Amino acid sequence: MFHDHVRVDVAAAKDAAEVSRVAAITFPLACPAAMPSADMAAFVDQHLTKDNFSRYIASEQHRVLVLREASSIVGYALIALDSPPEPRGATLDDPAISEATGTTELSKFYLLPNHHGRGHATLLMRHVLAAARAGQQRIWLGVNQQNHRAQSFYQRNGFTQAGTRDFPVGASIERDLLLARPLG
Numbered sequence: 001m002f003h004d005h006v007r008v009d010v011a012a013a014k015d016a017a018e019v020s021r022v023a024a025i026t027f028p029l030a031c032p033a034a035m036p037s038a039d040m041a042a043f044v045d046q047h048l049t050k051d052n053f054s055r056y057i058a059s060e061q062h063r064v065l066v067l068r069e070a071s072s073i074v075g076y077a078l079i080a081l082d083s084p085p086e087p088r089g090a091t092l093d094d095p096a097i098s099e100a101t102g103t104t105e106l107s108k109f110y111l112l113p114n115h116h117g118r119g120h121a122t123l124l125m126r127h128v129l130a131a132a133r134a135g136q137q138r139i140w141l142g143v144n145q146q147n148h149r150a151q152s153f154y155q156r157n158g159f160t161q162a163g164t165r166d167f168p169v170g171a172s173i174e175r176d177l178l179l180a181r182p183l184g
Contacts (some may be wrong), residue, residue: 006120011064011076016053018073019066020180023048026075026110031169032146039079039170049066063131067124073110075120077128079104081136090178092163095149102137104183107184109141133183144168 011019027048028040056062056078067075083105106128111121132139142165143150159179167176 006067006074006123008124009052009066009068010131011055011057011066012055013066015066015073016021016057017050017063019053019057020048022048022073022112023053023108024077026112029113030110030144030147032144032149032174035169035172039095039172042170046162056170064152065124065127066130067115069115074115076108076122077106077110077124078108078134079128080107083107084125090102090163090165092178093161102135104132104139106132106137106139106141107149114137121153122157125153129157129183136183138180138182140178142178142182145175145177151179 023099024044027044028037031040057064061083063079063081065077065079066073081104083103083111086093109124109128111124115121121152129139136166140162141154141159144167145164158181160181161177163178163179165176165178167174
């Protein structure tokens with residue numbers, strides 16, 4: 001896991017368009033093969049826009065971390081601080097993640113496919129966990145129940161299943177696993 005040529009930075013306002021571009025490429029890769037492309041496109045158009053990333057980057061309640069190779073963004077993570085999961089559609093096995101405070105959501109975590117299997121996700125995750133620790137007790141995320149590669153990665157990084165939720169993607173409703181781990 002040699003990382004000399006990649007680095008992780010906190011995103012700046014000027015990065016919003018490039019993060020949005022990477023998000024548009026990577027989000028469909030994590031979706032089930034049977035998901036209609038129109039639903040994936042609708043999700044990207046509604047949630048992964050330059051304007052939305054500009055708001056996240058400017059927000060005190062969010063952290064956007066970018067993985068850079070040279071000057072290009074090749075991956076990103078979006079962290080929502082003090083953010084328990086929405087109860088709508090969620091079934092929680094772990095009541096600790098539903099507490100009103102002390103819980104951070106890892107909302108997005110994506111790398112371009114040519115950066116998979118090179119240790120870059122592990123590097124980005126180390127930075128995510130460090131950024132989430134400030135005053136927080138737990139971190140949670142949702143991952144599609146059919147995305148076994150991502151589930152394995154999160155489990156190797158200390159996440160365990162804490163529940164399930166419905167996750168709308170366009171007109172589709174996907175079932176996500178909720179994974180969580182303590183911070184500290």
